[in-house]
Amino acid sequence: MKKTTPPQLLAGIYDEAMLLAGTTGQITSGLTPPEKALLDLVLTYSEQAKAVLAVLVTSLTYKILHPEQDVRNHQASIPNGYSGRTFDAKFITPFLKQQKFPAMHSGTGWLTRALEQKQPYNQSYPGAINPKELKPAFLTIIENIESGANCRQYLSYLLQGLIL
Secondary structure (H helix, E strand, O other): OOOOOOHHHHHEEEEHHHHHHHHOOOOOOOOOOHHHHHHHHHHHOOOHHHHHHHHHHHHHHHHHHHOOOOOOOOOOOOOOOHHHHHHHHHHHHHHHHOOOOOOOOOOOHHHHHOOOOOOOOOOOOOOOOOOOOHHHHHHHHHHHHHOOOOOHHHHHHHHHHHHH
16 A cells, blocks of 8 residues: 655545535544644634644644654654654645745754744743743644554544644
8 A cells, every 4th residue: 555645645645624614614523622622722822823833734734644653752862763754844844835835944844943842842842932822822732643643534624624
């Protein structure tokens, strides 16, 4: 079976999100109200916190393609880690820019001090993610991803929200 590439995955979920958002004029998903509230917070601050958006889209996309990877370990230098920055720069930020979604001018969300620290994204992550209410939402979403959240639905929800 041929392996799905990141651009193919993103294009497919984007097309689904476009159809859903375009048909109803609202976000359609089977997510729980608490999950929607977390993602809505990210959407609310998507222009102001482009790096958080990029890191979440990267983490979701990577987890879908590599379910065995713990995306909390976002740097290759972290034990059992992967290079989120490289994956973002190669696939995610170009996709976000192509769709005219909020995206980092630098080419990756990992160049912000708040998100580049060499520590796993867990509840003790020290990065100063702003605005303040976005940090616990971000870390909870990352934790949800590792706890078996439906990453396709999370990604679709974010893309629908950006489309609308």
